[in-house]
Amino acid sequence: MGFLLKGAHVVDPALGIDDVLDVRIENDRIVEVGSELAASDGAELLDFSGKYLVPGLVDMHVHLRDPGQEYKEDIESGTRAAAKGGFTGVCSMPNTDPVTDTGSVVSYILARAAEVGHCRVYPSGAMTHGLGGEALSEMGDMVERGVVAFTDDGRGIQGAGMVRTCMDYGKMFDKVFMSHCQDESLVGAGQINEGPVSTKLGLAPWPAEGEEIQIARDIDMARLTGAKLHIQHITTERGLNLVRAAKQEGLPVTCEVTPHHLLLCDEDIDRTYDTNLKVNPPLRTKADLAALRAGLVDGTVDALVTDHAPHAAWEKAREFALAPFGMTGIETSLALMLTHFVKPGIIGFDRLVELMSIVPRRILGIKQVQIAPGSLADITVFDPTVVWTVGADGYESKSSNCAFHGRELTGRATDVFVGGAMSLREGSIV
Ligand code: DOR
Ligand code: ZN
Numbered sequence: 526m527g528f529l530l531k532g533a534h535v536v537d538p539a540l541g542i543d544d545v546l547d548v549r550i551e552n553d554r555i556v557e558v559g560s561e562l563a564a565s566d567g568a569e570l571l572d573f574s575g576k577y578l579v580p581g582l583v584d585m586h587v588h589l590r591d592p593g594q595e596y597k598e599d600i601e602s603g604t605r606a607a608a609k610g611g612f613t614g615v616c617s618m619p620n621t622d623p624v625t626d627t628g629s630v631v632s633y634i635l636a637r638a639a640e641v642g643h644c645r646v647y648p649s650g651a652m653t654h655g656l657g658g659e660a661l662s663e664m665g666d667m668v669e670r671g672v673v674a675f676t677d678d679g680r681g682i683q684g685a686g687m688v689r690t691c692m693d694y695g696k697m698f699d700k701v702f703m704s705h706c707q708d709e710s711l712v713g714a715g716q717i718n719e720g721p722v723s724t725k726l727g728l729a730p731w732p733a734e735g736e737e738i739q740i741a742r743d744i745d746m747a748r749l750t751g752a753k754l755h756i757q758h759i760t761t762e763r764g765l766n767l768v769r770a771a772k773q774e775g776l777p778v779t780c781e782v783t784p785h786h787l788l789l790c791d792e793d794i795d796r797t798y799d800t801n802l803k804v805n806p807p808l809r810t811k812a813d814l815a816a817l818r819a820g821l822v823d824g825t826v827d828a829l830v831t832d833h834a835p836h837a838a839w840e841k842a843r844e845f846a847l848a849p850f851g852m853t854g855i856e857t858s859l860a861l862m863l864t865h866f867v868k869p870g871i872i873g874f875d876r877l878v879e880l881m882s883i884v885p886r887r888i889l890g891i892k893q894v895q896i897a898p899g900s901l902a903d904i905t906v907f908d909p910t911v912v913w914t915v916g917a918d919g920y921e922s923k924s925s926n927c928a929f930h931g932r933e934l935t936g937r938a939t940d941v942f943v944g945g946a947m948s949l950r951e952g953s954i955v
Pocket of ligand 2: 678679680705757758806807
């Protein structure tokens with residue numbers, strides 16, 4: 526079994542490749558990369574001229590909702606949506622039911638992914654029992670079963686002492702600690718960013734400081750303990766400056782942004798009270814958006830993630846204050862980045878690959894994939910010119926709480942290989 530992929534524009538910044546090349550796949554590996562490769566017996570020839578071929582994309586922040594909230598998403602539908610979006614792997618978040626805080630839940634996720642998954646699943650495990658912020662999760666047990674990272678995502682850990690305990694104990698496993706930063710004493714029932722818009726709309730304010738205080742604190746805890754820290758879905762200029770300073774100090778601190786925090790701001794929330802714009806942390810100000818974009822370009826931002834957070838239609842159809850936080854994103858993130866950042870020349874294809882493929886693997890400690898002989902054949906192919914409308918042909922996700930519904934985008938994944946097998950072919954799930 527094998528494929529000969531002809532004539533794609535290959536971009537792999539780790540190898541300095543930016544050229545039209547052929548790629549040969551046998552079984553689960555890339556076996557040859559070069560020009561004018563000849564077809565071999567039994568290999569299927571795929572013409573990828575005009576398309577881009579890159580090391581498989583990884584989204585390191587995805588809510589698969591399984592176990593426990595399968596009416597929103599499950600491992601089959603979530604990984605199907607991921608493949609449709611061009612991803613070969615996702616890191617699942619632990620706010621499942623039961624919470625992913627023991628080895629047995631991790632084993633369930635991996636077994637289910639092996640059975641029905643359309644891409645790889647790299648599970649994260651909770652830092653604290655039940656995401657309660659008070660007692661350690663079963664970290665060692667979860668590492669044995671295959672977690673790649675620890676996080677209490679969905680909630681911030683309220684006590685600095687608890688963060689320290691998690692890091693002091695857990696750092697022996699050499700995994701990254703990923704922080705959802707939210708000081709509940711400041712944020713309370715906050716709905717949207719605190720500012721003129723929250724006042725005008727009469728929605729409870731979620732202040733920037735509620736996020737920044739925990740970013741600063743967790744950087745301090747990383748310095749104190751020597752643990753690796755990753756700040757999740759960063760949204761503010763001051764928060765990014767804290768990460769920038771930590772990097773300058775030489776601390777092992779990284780951060781991620783989402784397309785929605787790069788492209789939408791609080792002013793996009795208007796008197797329609799569209800609950801698909803209700804996310805945690807909230808959409809911030811225009812100035813924050815500009816700062817995040819600058820960080821994307823200058824390298825302060827390490828990874829691009831979606832925080833894909835599916836919710837049922839009836840949950841989002843409630844009053845703003847009662848609707849849950851979160852929007853879907855995994856089927857639109859590559860296209861949004863191509864449309865709004867690569868096409869206008871703000872970043873190049875090489876930087877896109879760093880943000881969506883290479884650095885997420887590095888942060889999670891997953892072996893790199895390269896467009897080179899011997900590498901695992903996890904590959905994303907996309908057409909950077911195809912124009913399409915978000916949601917026009919539905920979604921693969923079980924949920925459709927997509928804030929970009931109806932937008933016209935340019936560029937889309939067409940083919941995805943996971944371990945040499947196709948999970949997306951000409952835009953359709955295999
Ligand atoms: O908007 C969000 N939704 N932010 C989170 O941190 C959690 C997520 C969810 O689980 O729905
Ligand atoms: Zn979060």
